[in-house]
Amino acid sequence: MAVKELKLGEILEELEGKYPDKRELIHQAYEYISEKHKEQLRKSGEPYVTHPLHVARILAELNMDATTVVAGLLHDVLEDTDATYEEVEKLFGKDVADIVEGVTKIGKIRFKNLKEAQAENFRKLILATAKDIRVVIVKLADRLHNMRTLHYLRRDKRVRIAEETLEVYAPIAHRLGIWEIKRNLEDLSFKYLYPKxxxxxxxxxxxxxxxxxxxxxxxxxxxxxxxxxxxxxxxxxxxxxxxxxxxxxxxxxxxxxxxxxxxxxxxxxxxxxxxxxxxxxxxxxxxxxxxxxxxxxxxxxxxxxxxxxxxxxxxxxxxxxxxxxxxxxxxxxxxxxxxxxHWAYKEGKVRAHDEEIFSWLRDLVENIQGSKNPVELLDNLKRELFSEEVFVFTPKGDLIVLPVGATPIDFAYHIHTEVGNHCAGAKVNGRIVPLNYRLQSGDQVEIITSPNKKPNLDWLKFVVTSKAKNRIKHYIKQQERESFIANGKRLFEKAREALNLSSEDFLAKLRTKVRFKDEEEVYIALGSGKLTINKVINLLSPKKKASAEKAKGENRSRVSMDGLEGVMYEVGGCCNPVPGDEIYGVVTKGKGIVLHEKNCSNLKYLIQHFPEKVFRVRMKPEGKFKTRIRVKARDRIGILSEIAKNIAERGSNIWESSTKTMGDGTAFMDFTIDVTNKKHLREVMRSIKSVEGVEACSRLYS
Incomplete structure (x- = not known):
């Protein structure tokens, strides 16, 4: 695409000569922008109208239809002048107005930082393309001319625009196959970003x-x-x-x-x-x-x-x-x-036999819908736009194109979401392969499905297509939601019974204290732990709260111990002993006696340095006592809710919980629960260990 300096009149004459049937419309558009932009100048000092004329010329060199060329002439009028969409539509038609509006929307986006700007620009560009690809082609022509005149701007602006061009516009030109624009955008960006x-x-x-x-x-x-x-x-x-x-x-x-x-x-x-x-x-x-x-x-x-x-x-x-x-x-x-x-428009519609050209574009739009985080979106799109392909075949011989590094799981989700969700295994060239096998060009792939098979969190470690990633995440979230609802319904009934209310009265009272859309949202809040039974009771029954606090105070401040009746005491938060443990009391100024379990590291220190303050005690259980446990498990869908369910079924409440998942898929879950004594604690821990995937459950000391 040679850059030849032409006078404005020569460019206009060239455009009118290339589209003789639309000569009057092109001339009308030129007169319109000359009037609208008449007071405006480029940074070079030239009349602003030189820019839209050059953009239109680039579009004509691409052999775009006259509608696109006219939109190129008008592409800045909605953003930089008092022109309106209605006015452009009336004078030049709906197609032209829609393209100009699409380009304007892309140009108006403003962001906090470059990373977010790139991601959101990608989203806007791709989604605009899905409606009418001519929007992006006009934007690429606009960016190309701006890059050709970039030397008139300050250095910091040159660098920012060149960086955005290399990250956003050049890869889209590449994906659209417009080699000349891609080549020019990359070389111009290269010139300003890496001058040496x-x-x-x-x-x-x-x-x-x-x-x-x-x-x-x-x-x-x-x-x-x-x-x-x-x-x-x-x-x-x-x-x-x-x-x-x-x-x-x-x-x-x-x-x-x-x-x-x-x-x-x-x-x-x-x-x-x-x-x-x-x-x-x-x-x-x-x-x-x-x-x-x-x-x-x-x-x-x-x-x-x-x-x-x-x-x-x-x-x-x-x-x-x-x-x-x-x-x-x-x-x-x-x-x-x-x-x-490939674009030949008739009444604004693409020819039927050109439809296949844009199938990748529809897939790309679908694949980015699940990306909410700007960085994740940018990574997904870079992978889709830049990656090389592998060519593989279905058992029937149909060709499937996937990014390099794709696995049988990526292949399965490419075929259909349900095939991916129930993928149990894969054969490549007739031989069973692991699901993380990297497909090679020429491979024939057969997916083995099972109705009992479900997506696994581990799949996210090796799948490469954003479609597979988004489908797996969606399924996991849906399963967690269903698990939270089931667990929440059980906790809902428990709270309702504690307050002796009907379901209708319970919901009505709760609605006055907590905002929620519907009953299902309450179940999810309860099941996920965002809303606890104790908080609900405290909100809806102040009397029960007061009596509970009183009982709690009595239980926690005074207790009967062998040899020491009715002495003030406090349970050590470092080890949280319960009746049945080997417990020692430590005389502490201002706190009375602080109780520690024999394996507590703080107790061992005190015995070593202040043995005179330590003595053996035995608790006589009254009520429930809080203690902490840690669960080590292989992370999977629904494991947290299963553990919570088992704890509840053994008559224990969860007061606090936190989960941390490591890179290898191992999850560490910490719970603060209440139990009546050590025997009760053992029953709860035994029940937790019975859950599939749980590798260990132990007391937690701080």
Whole structure:
């Protein structure tokens, strides 16, 4: 896409000449923006109208329809002038107005930080694309012209815009297959973000190109032309240097020097038919030795944006490696213009046979819906936009394209959510493989399902597609919700009975104290521990609260102990002893006697340093006593609610709980519970150990 300086009148004449049927509409749009932007100037000092004209010209070079070109002319009027959507719709039609409004919405987004800005921009761009892809194509043209004039801005703004361009717009141009825009955006961003590296690569390429051109013209292209002509094939052979950013990225990716980059110039051979592509490939491989592993057939297996070509690298004379691309004219147009080459509008609708081109886009929109966190969204989209693909097959031979690193679980969710949710195993090429097996191109994949199989949290450690991640998370959340509701209903009845109220009265009273939408929300709050029975009783029955506090005070402040009747005491929070433990009292100033369990580290210290203050006591149980336990388990869906249920079924209440899950899937759950004595505590702990996945349950000392 050569950048040629033209006067405004020349650009307008060029646009009107390219779209003769819409000459009047284009001229009307130009007069409209000239009036609306008449008082505005660019940072360069030029009239503002130069910008929308250049944007429209870029769109025309992409062979976009006249509606898109007119929208390009008008793309800033809603944001920067007093123009309204209704006015634009009345003068230029609904399609134009909708595109301009879509571009305006993208441009108006403002964010707290760059990370969030990138993520949200991705979301806006992709979702806008889902409605009308022309919105994004106009935005890409807008960004390209802004990048071409970026030198007029302050350095900090240049860096910010270039960074956003490289992170947001260039990958979308890549995914849409608009190679020319991607190339320009990347090189311009490279220039402003890494000026020293840019100049080094530019200087090296400019010095190397002349020698490479001479080499290709002398040793490679004449031989190919001669043999192709003998085969009676009409072909155009050209060469073009790789763009600077891609050369620099290759040196980083492969950890090589610029001198080791052998494919600065790529040879392109364009023929009329697919059959001729393969004939030319055979001719080239007969002339030069192909480099193993460097042949890719994107004709049989197109990229998701429908890019097609044969790629091969050969060893030419003097041992130099040369990269060649072979394609038809139709493929060439698609490679240069990308998805823009496929859009032919009639009354605003895409042709039916072009529908398949955008299937990846609908999947992308669906896949990002579950990403709420900006960083997670950005990571998901980068994975979707940048990742290489593997090509695998269903047992029936249907082709499935997945990112590199995809597993049978990713494959299963790609087929259908229910297949993923009930995936029990997988066969690859007829052999059973683990679910974290990394699929390879050419694999035939068969998913084994079972109605009893459910998604596992461990799956999130190895799946790579955002669709699989979101479906697994959704299922787990749904299962937890159902578990919370079931547990909450049981606790609801327990609280209601304690207050001796009917369900209706209980809910009515609770509604005056706690905000909730419906009964189910109450169950979830109770089942998840956000709302405890004790809190409910305290809220709804102050008398019961007062009597409970009184009883608690009596129980906690005075107790009968052998040899010491009615002495003030306090239970040590470090070990929380219960009746039945081997308990020692420590005389403490201001607190009376503090009770410790024999294994308590604080007690051992006191015995060592103040033995005269320590003596053996025996508690006579009255009521319940709080103590703390720790559970070690393999984390899985619903395990927390099962443990809570078992605790409750043994007549114990949970006062506090916390859970921490480690990287290897091990969960540590700490509970503060009440028990009557040590025997009761053992029963509760034994019940907890019976839960599937629980590896250990022990007393917790601080």
């Amino acid at each position: 590296e840019y100049e080094r690569v530019r200087s090296f390429v400019s010095q190397s190109l002349e020698d490479l051109e001479v080499y290709l013209k002398k040793f490679v292209i004449p031989k190919i032309k001669e043999e192709i002509a003998k085969a009676g094939i009409k072909a155009e052979i050209t060469y073009r240097p790789k763009h600077l950013y891609s050369i620099w990225q290759k040196t980083i990716r492969k950890n090589i020097s610029l001198e080791e980059v052998h494919d600065l110039l790529g040879v392109r051979i364009i023929v009329d038919t697919v059959q001729e592509c393969y004939i030319v490939l055979g001719i080239i491989h007969s002339l030069f030795k192909p480099v193993p592993g460097k042949f890719k057939d994107y004709i049989s297996l197109p990229k998701p944006n429908l890019y097609q070509s044969l790629h091969t690298t050969v060893v030419a004379p003097k041992g130099r490696m040369v990269e060649l691309q072979i394609r038809t004219w139709e493929m060439h147009l698609r490679a240069e213009k990308g998805i823009a080459a």
